[in-house]
Amino acid sequence: MAGDPGYPRFDDPGSRQRFLKRALAAGGTLLVGGAVAVGVPRLAASAQSPEQDAAIFNFALLLEQVQSALYAEASESAQLDGELLEFARVAAAHEREHVAYLQEALGDDASAAPATDFGDATTDSEAFATAAAGLEDLAVSAYNGQAANLTPAGLRAAATVISVDARHAAWIRAIAGRPPATQAVDSSLSRTEVEERLAQTGFVQEG
Numbered sequence: 001m002a003g004d005p006g007y008p009r010f011d012d013p014g015s016r017q018r019f020l021k022r023a024l025a026a027g028g029t030l031l032v033g034g035a036v037a038v039g040v041p042r043l044a045a046s047a048q049s050p051e052q053d054a055a056i057f058n059f060a061l062l063l064e065q066v067q068s069a070l071y072a073e074a075s076e077s078a079q080l081d082g083e084l085l086e087f088a089r090v091a092a093a094h095e096r097e098h099v100a101y102l103q104e105a106l107g108d109d110a111s112a113a114p115a116t117d118f119g120d121a122t123t124d125s126e127a128f129a130t131a132a133a134g135l136e137d138l139a140v141s142a143y144n145g146q147a148a149n150l151t152p153a154g155l156r157a158a159a160t161v162i163s164v165d166a167r168h169a170a171w172i173r174a175i176a177g178r179p180p181a182t183q184a185v186d187s188s189l190s191r192t193e194v195e196e197r198l199a200q201t202g203f204v205q206e207g
Contacts, residue, residue, distance in 0.1 A: 053154035056146045058111050059191060060158070061102040063139045065113040066203055067165075068095035070122065070131060079123040083175050091132070091168050098161050105157075115205040129176040131201070136169035138197055144188035 071092035074080055080088055103110040121131035143162040147155055170180035189197070198204060 048149060048151045048154075050151060050154075052149055053151055054106065054109065056150060056154070057102055057158075058106060058109065059146075059194075060139075060143065060161070061099065061106065061111055062114065062204075063135070063142055063194075063198070064095055064098040064102060064161070066116060066198070067132075067135050067139065068092065068099050069113070069116045070118055070135060070203070071095055073116075073118060074122040074128050074132075077123045080125060080128060084125055084129065087132070087168075087172055087175055088128070091172075094164055094168070098164070101161070116203050117205055118203055121203075126176075129172055131203075132172045133169060133176065133178070134201065135203075136165050136172065138189070138194060139165045140169060141187050141189040142191070142194040144186055145190050145194070147188070 071088050074088040075085070075092050099113075118131065119127070121127045140162060143158055143165070147158070150158060166186075173180045
């Protein structure tokens with residue numbers, strides 16, 4: 001509703017960050033060092049709360065950080081060209097903003113970016129397209145899997161990010177000559193399933 005302070009202009013990064021901060025505003029401990037701290041609910045079906053919003057957004061931050069790192073490295077590799085390079089550059093800018101959005105809202109509780117190793121996924125066109133599509137699909141499924149656990153305010157904040165990730169997924173598929181939308185309904189994944197699939201990529205390094 002126009003003029004309602006609860007409905008910010010989401011084309012304004014500052015407005016989005018203020019809105020997400022309000023969504024996360026509450027007492028209690030958030031996430032520290034990427035681990036769930038005392039008092040923070042696990043990311044399972046449970047009562048919605050600002051604390052749980054924070055846990056979910058810290059988990060989402062990890063996915064956005066990995067995507068950001070992939071696109072930044074691919075953009076700088078000088079091995080991509082044409083629309084694939086354009087995609088990498090545009091998506092890199094978007095993902096940097098997603099990361100900044102979540103970090104600003106989470107403040108000192110935001111998890112540090114992980115070490116990454118993308119192998120040939122940032123230098124080989126086919127490997128890059130496969131990696132990008134896989135990470136974007138994983139992000140969409142992760143957000144979908146946590147949607148019911150977010151407060152209404154947290155869900156509205158998440159929607160401004162996940163809708164762009166979904167467009168990225170369709171764009172990279174189109175570039176690679178794959179159907180942009182393979183099914184009528186997107187799947188959802190639990191945190192455990194997302195973590196397992198992310199680990200299978202080998203992109204995130206331990207330690």
